[in-house]
Amino acid sequence: MAKKPSIPKGTRDFSPAEMVRRNYIFDTIKGVFRKYGYMPLETPAMENLDTLLGKYGDEGDKLLFKILNSGDFLRKADENLLSAKDANRLTGQICEKGLRYDLTVPFARFVVQHQGELTFPFKRYQIQPVWRADRPQKGRYREFFQCDVDVVGSNSLLNEVELIQIVDEVFQKLGIRVVIKLNNRKVLAGIAETIGEATRLTDITVAIDKLEKIGLEKVNAELAEKGLSPEAIDKLQPILSLSGSNDQKLNRLQEILVASETGLKGVGEIKEVLNVLEELKIATDVELDLTLARGLNYYTGAIFEVKALDVAIGSITGGGRYDDLTGIFGLKEVSGVGISFGADRIYDVMNQLDLYPPEVTSTTQLMFVNFGQREALHCLSLAGQLRAQGLRVEVFPDSAKIKKQMNYAHKKNIGFVALVGEEEINNGTVTLKDMNSGEQRSVTPEEIPGCIGK
Known part of the structure; x- marks a missing residue:
């Protein structure tokens, strides 16, 4: 018996x-991106491995899907490493490429590679799949789509404001209630400096980024395991538990970070963004969250995450400012900021809350029933005329029983069915049936668009 086909876990x-x-x-998100002047871009599914490695921290590197070299991939492998089963050192000898982990690093590579052809600030959006060798679970997949929007070549905090406006507009259009979480890596660097662990910023951010998932006790245990002193961990506790309004948190933070120039600069950047947003009066709440760390190494300024309010799921959008990313590829002093919409998680939220407009659930608006060859030819002509007017129309291909054709229309959620027999052909009319109400009426072909809408 043949084995039943399947797909990889996490896809x-x-x-x-x-x-x-x-x-x-996708179309909703893309439409908002375009309104703000962003242009489309695509990059290859696979990148050279040296483009990807070292850009996401140690944990991110472990989640990269590596691609074996073509042909005899063991030909150049060191026999001693093979015998020792040293996978880490073997990787560079048997794998030259990897699947992209996100869209930001390939974007930075593109900017550096094509810098002479671009106009700065360069604003792009990109909607493509990415891959992570993660453990599959609810809301977390190994293959998933990201919808990224970035601007590089500008230090202005108005870019951060604009991205928050985009987030607000996208989720207003999709009907998802969200909260935007905001923090700044300079603030986190200032906190590390203040507690006496300035060189442990990465360890601190990676740990506190897991606070919501694993809880404070386990975060503290991880920090201790990384070598932070008990005194430093104790100093961190009141900072992580700061509460109150955004202004109250910022005022307290300013007192805590008074000796850190970097930290105070981060506080100032947050204040500027929030002040502009206050003037713009966006609909979505923006909340300062000092536990937000975004564990990726390339963030240097503002960081964002978006959480759905009505569904228990991880962040559905995230991003931030990266001053040094293109520098890794040889293009210095080009700052950028961007956000990524997690399309798959947004899709799961939309499904759970059933937020789709009725017209979205069907591709076909009108189906012509097939009564036979003569009638079908007449319907094909009418269908062509209606399609030319922008309607989505199909003609059932077989002159099957009416019940079967109606069942097909019902299963496809087609809103209207047109019945055209000999009498209708002679009269130049169509019997139009509303599949939702069951109502039938005789109309002319010219009246159909007004009856079913576009």
Whole structure:
């Protein structure tokens, strides 16, 4: 008996009905990106491994999917490393490429590679899949889409403001209630400096980034395991538990970080962003969250995360400012800031809350029933005329029983069915049936668009 086919864990097939919903999300996000002047970009699914390694921290490097070299990939492998089963050192000998982990590093590589062709500030959006060798679980996949929007070549904090406006508009259009969490890596650097562990910023951010998932006790245990002194961990506790309004948190933070120039600069940047947003009066709440760390090494300034309020799921959007990312590829002093919409998590939220407009759940608006060859030819002509007017129309291909054709229309959630028999052909009319109400009426072909809408 043949083995039943399957797909790798952490990946998914999407049926036509699911793709209609996903495309609604993509189109909504893309439409907002374009309104703010961002242009589309695509990069290859695989990058040279040296482009990816070292950009996401040690934990990120472990989650990279490596691609074996073509042909005899063991040909150049060191026999001693093979015998010792030293996978880490062997990787460089048998793998030259890897699947992209995110869209930001490939974007930085593109900017450096094509810098002479670009106009700065350079604003781009990119909607493509990424891959992470993570443990699959609810809301976390090994293959998933990101919808990124970035601007490089400008230090202005108005870019941060604009990205928050984009987040606000996207989720307003999708109907998802969210809160935008905001922090700044300079503030985190100032905190590390203040507690006497300035050289442990990465260890601190990686640990506190897990606070929501594993709790304070386990975060403290991880910090101790990384070598932070008990005194430093004790000093960190009141900072992590700061509460109150954004202004109250910032005022207290200013007192705590009074001796840290870097930390105070971060506080100032947060204040500036929040002050502009206050003037713009966006609909979505923006909350200062000092436990937000975004564990990726390349962030240097503002960092964002977006949480859905009505579904228990991780962040559905995140990003931040990166001053040094292109410098890794040889282009110094080019600052950038961007955010990434997690399309798959947004899709899961939309499904759980059933937030899709009715017209999104069907690709076909009108189906012509097939009564036979003569009638079908007449319907094909009418269908062509209606498609030319922008309607989504299909003609059932077989002259099957009416019940079967109606069942097909019902399963595809087609809103209207057109019945055209000999009488209708002679009269130049169409019997139009509303599949939701069951109502039938005789109309002319010219009246159909007004009856079903576009």
